[in-house]
Amino acid sequence: xxxxxxxxxxxxxxxxxxxxxxxxxFDVPAGEIVVLLGPSGCGxxxxxxxxxxxxxxxxxxxxxxxxxxxxPQRGLLVxxxxxxxxxxxxxxAVWPHMTVRQNVAYPLKHRRKNGGGDINTKVNETLELVxxxxxxxxxVTSLSGGQMQRVALARSLxxxxxxxxxxxxxxxxxxxxxxxxxxELRRILxxxxxxxxxxxxxxxxxxxxxxxxxxxxxxKLLQMAPxxxxxxxxxxxxxxxxxxxxxxxxGKVLARNGDKATIDLGAAGRIEAWTPQPLAVGDKARVAxxxxxxxxxxxxPANAFSGRVVERxxxxxxxxxxxxxxxxxxxxxxxxxxxxxxDGEIPLTLPPDQCWAYRDEGAxxxx
Amino acid sequence: xxATSAExxxxxxxxxxxxxxxxxxxxxxxxxxxxxxxxxxPLLMLVFGALSDSNPIVDGFGSFxxxxxxxxxxxxxxxxxxxxxxxxAACGGGTVLAVVIGLAFSWIVVRTNTxxxxxxxxxxxxxxxxxxxxxxxxxxxxxxxxxGLLNTMLKWAGIDFRFDFYSMSGLIIxxxxxxxxxxxxxxxxxxxxxxxxxxEASEVSGASAFTTLFTVTFPLIAPAILAGSLLSxxxxxxxxxxxxxxxxxxxxxxxxxxxxxxxxxxxxxxxxAAAVAILLMVVTAILVWAQQKVLSGKSYATVAGKAFRPRAxxxxxxxxFTFGLAxxxxxxxxxxPTLALIIAAFRKFLFFKDFNALFDWSQYSWVHFNSVFDNPxxxxxxxxxxKVGVITAVAGGALAFAIGYxxxxxxxxxxxxxxxxxxxxxxIPGLVVGVAYLWAWIGLPGGLYGTIWIxxxxxxxxxxxxxxxxxxxxxxxxxxELEEAAWICGRGLLGTIRTIVLPLARPGVVASMTLLFVLxxxxxxxxxxxxxxxxxxxxxxxxxxxxxxxTGKTAAFSLVQTAILGVLLGLTTWISRETTQNTRFx
Numbered sequence: 001x002x003x004x005x006x007x008x009x010x011x012x013x014x015x016x017x018x019x020x021x022x023x024x025x026f027d028v029p030a031g032e033i034v035v036l037l038g039p040s041g042c043g044x045x046x047x048x049x050x051x052x053x054x055x056x057x058x059x060x061x062x063x064x065x066x067x068x069x070x071x072p073q074r075g076l077l078v079x080x081x082x083x084x085x086x087x088x089x090x091x092x093a094v095w096p097h098m099t100v101r102q103n104v105a106y107p108l109k110h111r112r113k114n115g116g117g118d119i120n121t122k123v124n125e126t127l128e129l130v131x132x133x134x135x136x137x138x139x140v141t142s143l144s145g146g147q148m149q150r151v152a153l154a155r156s157l158x159x160x161x162x163x164x165x166x167x168x169x170x171x172x173x174x175x176x177x178x179x180x181x182x183x184e185l186r187r188i189l190x191x192x193x194x195x196x197x198x199x200x201x202x203x204x205x206x207x208x209x210x211x212x213x214x215x216x217x218x219x220k221l222l223q224m225a226p227x228x229x230x231x232x233x234x235x236x237x238x239x240x241x242x243x244x245x246x247x248x249x250x251g252k253v254l255a256r257n258g259d260k261a262t263i264d265l266g267a268a269g270r271i272e273a274w275t276p277q278p279l280a281v282g283d284k285a286r287v288a289x290x291x292x293x294x295x296x297x298x299x300x301p302a303n304a305f306s307g308r309v310v311e312r313x314x315x316x317x318x319x320x321x322x323x324x325x326x327x328x329x330x331x332x333x334x335x336x337x338x339x340x341x342x343d344g345e346i347p348l349t350l351p352p353d354q355c356w357a358y359r360d361e362g363a364x365x366x367x
Numbered sequence: 368x369x370a371t372s373a374e375x376x377x378x379x380x381x382x383x384x385x386x387x388x389x390x391x392x393x394x395x396x397x398x399x400x401x402x403x404x405x406x407x408x409p410l411l412m413l414v415f416g417a418l419s420d421s422n423p424i425v426d427g428f429g430s431f432x433x434x435x436x437x438x439x440x441x442x443x444x445x446x447x448x449x450x451x452x453x454x455x456a457a458c459g460g461g462t463v464l465a466v467v468i469g470l471a472f473s474w475i476v477v478r479t480n481t482x483x484x485x486x487x488x489x490x491x492x493x494x495x496x497x498x499x500x501x502x503x504x505x506x507x508x509x510x511x512x513x514x515g516l517l518n519t520m521l522k523w524a525g526i527d528f529r530f531d532f533y534s535m536s537g538l539i540i541x542x543x544x545x546x547x548x549x550x551x552x553x554x555x556x557x558x559x560x561x562x563x564x565x566x567e568a569s570e571v572s573g574a575s576a577f578t579t580l581f582t583v584t585f586p587l588i589a590p591a592i593l594a595g596s597l598l599s600x601x602x603x604x605x606x607x608x609x610x611x612x613x614x615x616x617x618x619x620x621x622x623x624x625x626x627x628x629x630x631x632x633x634x635x636x637x638x639x640a641a642a643v644a645i646l647l648m649v650v651t652a653i654l655v656w657a658q659q660k661v662l663s664g665k666s667y668a669t670v671a672g673k674a675f676r677p678r679a680x681x682x683x684x685x686x687x688f689t690f691g692l693a694x695x696x697x698x699x700x701x702x703x704p705t706l707a708l709i710i711a712a713f714r715k716f717l718f719f720k721d722f723n724a725l726f727d728w729s730q731y732s733w734v735h736f737n738s739v740f741d742n743p744x745x746x747x748x749x750x751x752x753x754k755v756g757v758i759t760a761v762a763g764g765a766l767a768f769a770i771g772y773x774x775x776x777x778x779x780x781x782x783x784x785x786x787x788x789x790x791x792x793x794x795i796p797g798l799v800v801g802v803a804y805l806w807a808w809i810g811l812p813g814g815l816y817g818t819i820w821i822x823x824x825x826x827x828x829x830x831x832x833x834x835x836x837x838x839x840x841x842x843x844x845x846x847x848e849l850e851e852a853a854w855i856c857g858r859g860l861l862g863t864i865r866t867i868v869l870p871l872a873r874p875g876v877v878a879s880m881t882l883l884f885v886l887x888x889x890x891x892x893x894x895x896x897x898x899x900x901x902x903x904x905x906x907x908x909x910x911x912x913x914x915x916x917x918t919g920k921t922a923a924f925s926l927v928q929t930a931i932l933g934v935l936l937g938l939t940t941w942i943s944r945e946t947t948q949n950t951r952f953x
Contacts, residue, residue, distance in 0.1 A: 081574060083571075085571060087571040093567065094568075095583055097587060110572060110582075111574075155568070
């Protein structure tokens, strides 16, 4: 299968400062949705805008379909209007001086090649698809935020572009609507078989929408993998932390065997952990794990410890415990409406498969 | 005035204390009286004048016989119709030209990568500071049909074409090029505030840059274009200097010049002037109302939220073309008229027998400057102008502070009426303010007429809306809680104003006073009817020279006036900036 989008060693350097995008490479096969995830300023939006042609890369190559659309080394740059892409903007960018129909029909009227067919039929079909069939003649200013975003989506789908770009399309919506539209967006994209590149800082959006997720930081792509792999095998302590593994235990590598490592946590004892990095015996290491994966009150076959509950915070649907483990702090999360553990000494197990060891390079945390 | 009565304002909520309870209504009453005295009384007298045929000087006010007939007679007069339609034609044509220039410039500056954009943006605002009469005089020197410098040059070049700026088209061109900045201000800020993704969406949809400009960009800023053109139309309608300089030689009267002509007749037709002034005021009021309506309507170009990165279109080598356009505009608006004034001011005679005569240095001298300064009225007018400027700035600034604070920062009842009265003059052209003040004071013996104060009061009233608006903006930037914190600390209202509000609002206050000062020293329209030989101001004296027919003296005094304005403007801007810089709190 050919890639609908291929990015090779993309670099974007603005006039001042560090490069906003620093050597990013990945591809999106036809029909797949790839989500770029990362904190603000990580370069994900700049990457997307380079693909759209709204930003001009300073290095690397971008190909859409079999056509190279940007390669600064050869002075090659195809304008956005000739890239056969659709784009949904964060601010919707629906034109307030037009009706819903005029907005959606606009690309069909102004694009050079349109594949024929009746404009009205196409507009109606697309509006039905996004659930705005009854709103065609309304001025867009009379719509709610969620409806405007559907107009923006319809406008970018109506001409069936090769590639759909979505720039944090849900971030201006309120929380409830965001969840509804997120699920619907997946349905629509899958129904139309669109190839998509989606940018967001919201993990739950990324997991639901993405066939693969790419986590970015400081202009670099740290890991690109299916959601389950990002969540269970984070390649990097930043990825682990960003996707919610907030517990960090510090220690030293005692032994290494394939992708398994044994780490000395000091007073707490030894811990078995999975590691994706070339850790050597004697290296300083940080072990990351999710609060959800701490098994309180259990004595498992491996990584069984004894800790002490210092504080208990009941939150209704779940309970959070602050646990002291040999002088280090650990947060444990217990699902359900009943809090079963009390303050004081408690056995606990940290499943080795869910403990991930990384090289300790000083503080890495996500604000 | 602010002091004693304001002390008790917050106590208006404290119902236990009787004298304090009365303070708020008293304060509001006092402000309303001051505003009524400044705005309502002169307007009533103007209506009174329009509805009667008794001359206030000759007959006094005893023989007042109100009659709508007089007013209707004036409205039915052919000359009034002519002046009315001339005004519509000149301002309408000027507005169209101003929109074309203003829109082109705002696009060039905000949306392209034209080189030296900052310089172009700054320089294109210069026309705003040129007094209209000076512009008119300069273009008269350049484009008069017989002796105009441009025509002299065309003759040398052997081109069989002559400019005639003493005409309707001359009026339209000068209006258009000098009032384009009003359109520019609105459209440039609308373009700047526009979410660039609205245009990007069009581009991604497959539309060309040209299509995007006409189907997305311009329709989106249509409200700003309309608001800017209405404003420039209103400003042109109230201008006296340009039509006086360019229209009068060709016998083209517009409303403003016609009104002044009426009062210059012997005996002066004050009643007719009042009636025509009301006509001018009504037209202005309708347009201002329409403009406010447009501005308050949903401006859909702006989307709140994230700060936009300005989007500049890469014009390639065309950017030197747009840069050239900007240079041509600056040359026409600034360089050419300035050169004309300099040549006219320093040449003994404005006649050239051939091209080389332009460089015949024996023909250049200070003779016109000498004769200008030999006239004792010159120094008097400069001195008077400064005095009026300072009085206006101080009195107007203080009053505007009191009004702005009361309207924006208190909840006293009656503050809406204060706001309304203070905003009213926005719809009254300067010339009409002049006629109204004339009617208000000329019949009162021992009154203000003939003093400097009548000029200052007229200016305070005329520029009240601009000053209050400027000050209100700076009040709105001071969070209410800063004041409330001082109250909690036990400060009274007056103490809070002195220690918290005034220091924080100082840049705003200084800027408003600066604005008032500058506006006052260049104001011609309202001065025309209020000066006497003892209280003449620079703008009026310049008109005197011009009507005296001596081009050299007129040009010389234009330069003197422009130089003085430039120096004062620079000085006040500097003071204003110094104050702002010393008032950074973080």
